[in-house]
Structure formats: C-alpha cells, structure tokens
Amino acid sequence: MTFLFTCPHCQSQTEVEDEFSGRTGDCVVCGREITMPVFAGARRQGSRPTNRKRSAIWFVAAGLALLLIGAGLIAAIQVGSRTAKKIRTGRQRLSSIKNMEKIATALNAYATDHGVYPAPYTTDGTGRKLHSWRVTILPYLDEDALFSQIDKGVPWNEGENQQLSWQIPAVYRHPESSGWGAGTVYHLVTGAGTLFPSTGPMGPRQVTDGAAKTILLAEGQMNSMTESWMEPYDLDVASIGGLINAPSGNGLGGATEGGVCVATVDGRGYFLPDTTPPLTVQALISPAGGEPLPDDVLDEWASTER
Numbered sequence: 275m276t277f278l279f280t281c282p283h284c285q286s287q288t289e290v291e292d293e294f295s296g297r298t299g300d301c302v303v304c305g306r307e308i309t310m311p312v313f314a315g316a317r318r319q320g321s322r323p324t325n326r327k328r329s330a331i332w333f334v335a336a337g338l339a340l341l342l343i344g345a346g347l348i349a350a351i352q353v354g355s356r357t358a359k360k361i362r363t364g365r366q367r368l369s370s371i372k373n374m375e376k377i378a379t380a381l382n383a384y385a386t387d388h389g390v391y392p393a394p395y396t397t398d399g400t401g402r403k404l405h406s407w408r409v410t411i412l413p414y415l416d417e418d419a420l421f422s423q424i425d426k427g428v429p430w431n432e433g434e435n436q437q438l439s440w441q442i443p444a445v446y447r448h449p450e451s452s453g454w455g456a457g458t459v460y461h462l463v464t465g466a467g468t469l470f471p472s473t474g475p476m477g478p479r480q481v482t483d484g485a486a487k488t489i490l491l492a493e494g495q496m497n498s499m500t501e502s503w504m505e506p507y508d509l510d511v512a513s514i515g516g517l518i519n520a521p522s523g524n525g526l527g528g529a530t531e532g533g534v535c536v537a538t539v540d541g542r543g544y545f546l547p548d549t550t551p552p553l554t555v556q557a558l559i560s561p562a563g564g565e566p567l568p569d570d571v572l573d574e575w576a577s578t579e580r
Contacts, residue, residue: 373460
C-alpha cells in the first residue's frame with residue numbers, strides 16, 4: 275500500500291510505500307531531511323525503530339526510487355522516466371534559487387552600506403565599461419581575496435583580469451553549467467522603469483511597490499550567458515516584453531526548464547513558470563509602477579522554505 279506524503283520544505287508530493295512509515299531520509303527534490311509520518315494501517319516490521327540514523331534512502335515523487343549514494347555518485351532506480359525528469363528539474367531549480375538568494379543578500383548588504391544598489395557596471399574616465407556589478411559585490415560574498423587580485427582600472431578581459439575570470443565564484447555558476455565555462459546567466463534587469471535605470475541605480479527604500487513584489491535578480495537565456503561573470507552585461511527590459519522563454523531567445527528564462535528563477539528585493543527566491551502573464555512579469559520588474567498586484571502574488575511560485 276502507498277500513502278501520499280508532502281515534503282514540509284519544498285511541498286513536493288511523494289507516494290511512499292507503507293514499509294517506510296515513520297522512517298527518516300532525504301527528500302530527493304530539495305535534499306533536506308524528512309521523517310515520514312506513521313501512516314494509519316501501515317504494516318510494521320517487528321520492533322524496528324522509526325527514528326533511525328539518517329540513511330541513504332530518498333523518497334521520490336510519482337513513485338518510490340532508491341538512490342544509492344557512494345563516492346559522490348548517486349545511482350537512481352526509478353519508476354518511469356517522468357520521475358527522473360521531475361527529480362532533476364526540481365533539484366536544478368532549487369539549486370539555482372539558492373544561488374540567487376545568496377547573490378540578492380550580497381546586493382542588499384551593499385545597498386545597506388551605500389544607500390543604493392551597485393551600478394550595473396563600472397567605467398573609466400572615458401566612459402568605457404570595465405567590470406560588472408558581480409565584481410563590485412565580491413567582498414559581500416566573502417570573496418575578498420579574489421576581489422583584491424582584480425585590476426579594477428582596466429577592463430574585465432584585459433591583462434591578468436582575463437585569467438582571473440576563470441576563478442568564477444560558485445554562486446555565479448548555474449547548475450546546468452557547472453564544471454565548464456566562466457560565464458553566468460544571473461543578471462540584473464536594467465532600463466527605464468527598473469531598479470537600474472540609465473540615471474543610476476535605485477535603493478531598497480525607493481521601492482514603493484513592495485520589496486516582496488519587485489524582482490532584483492533574474493536568470494537569462496543560456497544564449498545570454500556572459501563570456502565571463504566579470505563581463506558588464508545584463509538584461510535590457512525593452513527586450514523582455516513581459517515574456518518568459520520568449521521565442522526570440524532574448525530576456526527572461528531559458529536557463530531553468532519551464533520558466534525562470536528570480537530573487538526579489540526582500541532576498542527571497544521564486545520560480546516563475548513560463549505561463550506567467552506578461553503584465554504580471556512587467557509589474558514585478560517595476561519597483562515603483564503602482565501596479566495592483568496582490569500581496570501573495572508570488573506565494574504560489576515559492577520554491578524554498580520560508
């Protein structure tokens with residue numbers, strides 16, 4: 275007999291065989307420890323303790339899969355290809371959101387010290403673009419050593435800076451691109467009506483639409499991945515048009531299957547499906563547009579524990 279269980283951390287639903295009633299393991303979607311309830315009518319096996327030491331048993335959605343963990347290799351025995359796909363997509367989504375929440379925390383720490391968010395890029399005396407905001411906030415990501423090595427007076431792709439670009443902080447690496455390249459898909463949204471207009475960056479206190487309803491950071495398409503995380507490149511609001519995973523290949527989405535991961539000004543991460551109405555997307559990008567969005571507009575898309 276199977277019972278339906280909902281992970282208290284990521285809300286993914288799982289069908290669990292009754293023999294695992296009361297046992298402890300890891301949710302395969304979010305990776306956090308869970309303890310199965312004692313299901314009514316579940317068969318018990320002797321006096322086996324129900325709160326045993328954490329094991330390598332994982333509970334999976336849409337059926338039960340046993341993941342054997344050894345030497346960093348996770349071998350999955352699953353029921354159907356949909357289960358494997360859901361596991362992979364869910365873990366990728368949550369991993370990306372965790373990255374973005376760390377970046378958002380660093381951006382907000384910078385804003386606390388300076389009153390406004392960092393400019394999307396730094397320039398020299400002639401107006402030439404030098405480095406991305408991703409370099410500027412390195413000290414707020416505990417990357418002081420790397421920050422001190424970068425020559426902030428010359429562009430990101432000149433001299434020693436070009437070699438340093440390969441030292442990409444893990445938080446800038448999307449889970450789909452781990453292990454290769456120096457680029458990133460984590461961007462600010464810039465342009466008129468955003469937190470980063472051409473007149474200069476705004477600060478959290480200037481967000482009148484609500485910190486929980488204003489996007490601070492978003493994933494871009496894989497083809498918008500920078501050559502280097504140090505490269506001064508971000509998303510232009512004019513090319514987004516309120517769309518996620520647009521056919522043009524520009525704008526939001528494309529890095530995480532089915533939608534886009536974002537982080538709001540309050541530092542929380544969410545997943546927006548590509549079915550999100552364009553007007554809602556535009557309203558979430560605007561920090562002071564006065565759009566009538568409900569207080570819980572993002573709650574249904576929350577992907578991390580609150």
